[in-house]
Amino acid sequence: MNDNLYEIFHNVYEYKDKDTNNHFLLTENLAPGNKVYDEKLIRIQNREFRTWNPFKSKLAAAIKCNLKHFAFCENSIVLYLGAATGTTASHISDICRRGMVYCVEFSSYAMQSLVSVCEKRTNMIPILADARKVEEYLAIGKVDIIYQDVAQPDQIRILKINSQAFLKSGGIAYLCLKARSVDVRKSNSRIFKEATQELEKDFEILEKIDISRYEKDHMFYVLRYG
Ligand SMILES: C[S@@+](CC[C@H](N)C(=O)[O-])C[C@H]1O[C@@H](n2cnc3c(N)ncnc32)[C@H](O)[C@@H]1O
Missing domain, CATH: 3.40.50.150 (Vaccinia Virus protein VP39)
Structure with missing residues (x-):
């Protein structure tokens, strides 16, 4: 898997953006292409992840x-x-x-x-x-x-x-x-x-x-x- 993507709990990932050095929580989108709120969709190695915002969840x-x-x-x-x-x-x-x-x-x-x-x-x-x-x-x-x-x-x-x-x-x-x-x-x-x-x-x-x-x-x- 990608070096910047760590599974911290079952199906919950921490991702470090190399360019900005920001850390995100991610889950893999079960409904690819669809957002639920204003989260970002990120593609990593052909999988689509959603950013998970601790200020909203x-x-x-x-x-x-x-x-x-x-x-x-x-x-x-x-x-x-x-x-x-x-x-x-x-x-x-x-x-x-x-x-x-x-x-x-x-x-x-x-x-x-x-x-x-x-x-x-x-x-x-x-x-x-x-x-x-x-x-x-x-x-x-x-x-x-x-x-x-x-x-x-x-x-x-x-x-x-x-x-x-x-x-x-x-x-x-x-x-x-x-x-x-x-x-x-x-x-x-x-x-x-x-x-x-x-x-x-x-x-x-x-x-x-x-x-x-x-x-x-x-x-x-x-x-x-x-
Ligand atoms: C703080 S919001 C929940 C946010 C949501 N858990 C999230 O993280 O996406 C509280 C919600 O609880 C609902 N709610 C409050 N009392 C309730 C009840 N007795 N039965 C069902 N829903 C209720 C409200 O309508 C509101 O949508």
């Missing part, structure tokens, strides 16, 4: 901030809560190429763009639903991974009910916790402390990564269920 931000537990594999079945227009979900689709990414989103406006992203990918399914109403998408069955980014006051409760309904025992949950959405009157450190205590009741906390350098007021949790 909290999973990329966590990787930049030294994430250690990367559970996404070729065949992973992923439930993505708060998929918006598919920015991060599409990179997960590039990674879990023979798996499935179920994308739950309750905004019908975001859903319009999400549907056109999913149409170009064989492993992404859009679900227009409120992540508080698991009964509306029970048909998906059990999943290996839950990725949640909903920025709601009850975001921990949402993760718990979805884990109970869908996450395999020993499965991994990635939670992007936005302090300002929980309670604007409390300090971030107090919110993260209380959130950690609440999460510990149901999960083993594998990592707690401060990603505020890329996304203000956010903590990125990696959790093992059951």
